[in-house]
Amino acid sequence: MTSPMSSPSIEIRSASPEDAALLAELNDAVHSVHALHRPDVFRSQPAHDDLVPIFKAHLAREDARAFIARSSGRPVGYALAVIVDRPGDALMQARRFISLEHLAVTSEATRTGVGTALLDAVRTSGREAGCSRLITDVWDFNTEARTFYEAAGLAPMRHWLEQPL
Known part of the structure; x- marks a missing residue:
């Protein structure tokens, strides 16, 4: 008889x-x-030392929200988001939303609930900040991410198109 596997906290x-x-x-x-x-x-293999100031600047922003996931005591992912306030005008309603800028999960932690836990933290943070929506964007080639977000309840709202010149 096999015992059910428990996933790490x-x-x-x-x-x-x-x-x-x-x-x-x-x-x-x-x-x-x-x-x-x-x-x-995207540049391939950016130097760690070149990335640190970019992340430091993002994390210092007043409108930034960021979360780190740990599993079995090790860091396995992060989420970066910003609170966005858009004033209304003659065409658009005023709105406040949280924009998920990055969601990263290490390969060994994918499909273990880490991405969902990070997404839930971003949702909670957005609600606490008075946001009415969570918005993110996904590159078209990233079918794994699109599948994840759609399974998490996000729906397409806009399509970007491009053409090389």
Whole structure:
């Protein structure tokens, strides 16, 4: 008789500017996929030391929300988001939403609930900030991410089109 496998517990905590080096390290989980499929947009293998100031600046923003996931005591993913306030005008309603900018999960932690836990942290943070929506974007080639987000209840709302010139 086999016993059911228990999945490791997932801990989510807020990130701070002191976590910039850790986020730079975890970033490869998502950046490498982008660089592989769109080398015309994404640089391959950016230097860790070049990424740290980018993450530090993002984490220092007042409108930023960031979370780190740990499983079995090890960091296995992160989420970066920003609160966006759009004023209304003659054409558009005023709105406040949380924009998920990055969601990265290490390969060994995919399909273990880490992405869902990070997404839930972003949702909660958005609700607490008075946001009415969670918005993110996904590159068309990233079918795994699109499948994840759609299974999590996100629906397409806009399509970007491009053409080389």
